[in-house]
Amino acid sequence: PRPVPSALAGLLLLAGCAGDAPSALNPAGSGASRVAGLWWLLFWISVAVFVEVMALLTWALVFRRGDVRIRHGQPLRFVTVAGAGLPFVILVAVYGVGLRDLAALGDAPGPEALTVEVTGHKWWWEVRYPGASGATANEIHIPVGERVKVRLRTDDVLHSFWVPQLMPKTDLIAGETRETWLRAERAGSYRGQCAEYCGTQHAHMAFMVIAQPRAGFDAWLARLNAPARQPTTEAEHRGQQAFVQGTCAACHTVRGTDAQGRVGPDLSSVGSRWSIGAGAVPNDAGHLGGWIANSQTVKPGNAMPPQPVYAAQLPDLIAYLRSLE
Ligand code: CUA
Known part of the structure; x- marks a missing residue:
């Protein structure tokens, strides 16, 4: 197969994964949307740089063959502008956009609807809601469209809290309490994953964020305060x-x-x-x-x-x- 059509086919295949894929490029929350925007910005800048370099290379190889006369002063100006000036402008611009997004991710607008306390253990997630007597594990229920503060602790080693479709990673560090937030724009289940190697079963330290309409969430939270279902049979x-x-x-x-x-x-x-x-x-x-x-x-x-x-x-x-x- 030819490289260019194969690469395009590969890209199309990847794009086809969008649907429900737990991918940072398939955002369902305001935090992940910023990250996806930054990713696409970097992607298209890289594409532009790649195309430009390939075009210059082709031009040099095909059209300038046997005609390599360099006039005094010309190459220096070209190297200064294309080799140093342009990268400087691009990197400063990307740095600025990155700083803006970083600030927004740390401090998004609006008061928190509620706080969830999540503790990482080898290898599962304990999930508690302040005021609720019960706890659950490996699943975090949140009301859709509302900002939820997540307070993160670890019981043992380093873990990292990552819900690709909602929010970038936050590390859990022993002895520290870290905070992040989640906001799902649409109802659904979003897979999360420990994103910091933490031992044998690091791969099996997944969780699910379930965003549901407020009424359903309130009913679920009420059950977290109630005794468990009694046996019937x-x-x-x-x-x-x-x-x-x-x-x-x-x-x-x-x-x-x-x-x-x-x-x-x-x-x-x-x-x-x-x-x-x-x-x-x-x-x-x-x-x-x-x-x-x-x-x-x-x-x-x-x-x-x-x-x-x-x-x-x-x-x-x-x-x-x-x-x-
Ligand atoms: Cu916990 Cu990896």
């Missing part, structure tokens, strides 16, 4: 008993029960989460069972040791946890 009852009396409760919380562990994620709404293990596997009965029995085979190195669960208890535990929505 026999299996769910047995599952709850096994959960609360077994080792699960040492690390996990289910609101409204005796399970109040704070080491691992709050599981009060685990049945409705988008994944198990911060993006490691889909949230379905099979993967949940595998995770409970031995999560080390699913996400090696995670903090949950293999559980001594009686085979007979496993279906009950699955039924109970799946019912927590």
Whole structure:
């Protein structure tokens, strides 16, 4: 294949990914829009410089062959203007635009609708809302069209909070509280990812930002203050008993029960989460069972040791946890 048509085909393929792609070039929030604007500015400047250099090279090779007479003073002027002056102007302009965007990203207009507290752990995200008794994990609900402050801490090593479609990265540094903000212009689910290498399961430290209309968000937040759903079937009852009396409760919380562990994620709404293990596997009965029995085979190195669960208890535990929505 010829290089130029292939490159164009590649670009078209990339452009085709736009749709729902969790890409910084597919922004859905005011923060990411600025970054995308800066990216395209740099891209088109690079294209212009590339075309200009190629044109000069072609001209020199094709049309000036055998006619290389340099008059005194000419090359120096050309090198000064094209080689130093032009890059200087371009770099200063890009620097100015970059500074403007940096300031806007740090301090966007408007008061925050609310604050979300996000703590990075190896390898999952704890999500709390001030005033709400409950917590959730690996998913951040926000009201659409409103500015939400995100307060970031890490429980262990460096992580980086990145929602490509909404906001550029913010590093989480031990002992410090960092702040960023999110504002989604349209409802939807936006994938986030830890963007700083933090150990074996860095790749499986994903999360989802769910932007929903205000009424839906308020209802969701109210449930974060309420006790978890009570079991209704026999299996769910047995599952709850096994959960609360077994080792699960040492690390996990289910609101409204005796399970109040704070080491691992709050599981009060685990049945409705988008994944198990911060993006490691889909949230379905099979993967949940595998995770409970031995999560080390699913996400090696995670903090949950293999559980001594009686085979007979496993279906009950699955039924109970799946019912927590
Ligand atoms: Cu946390 Cu990478």
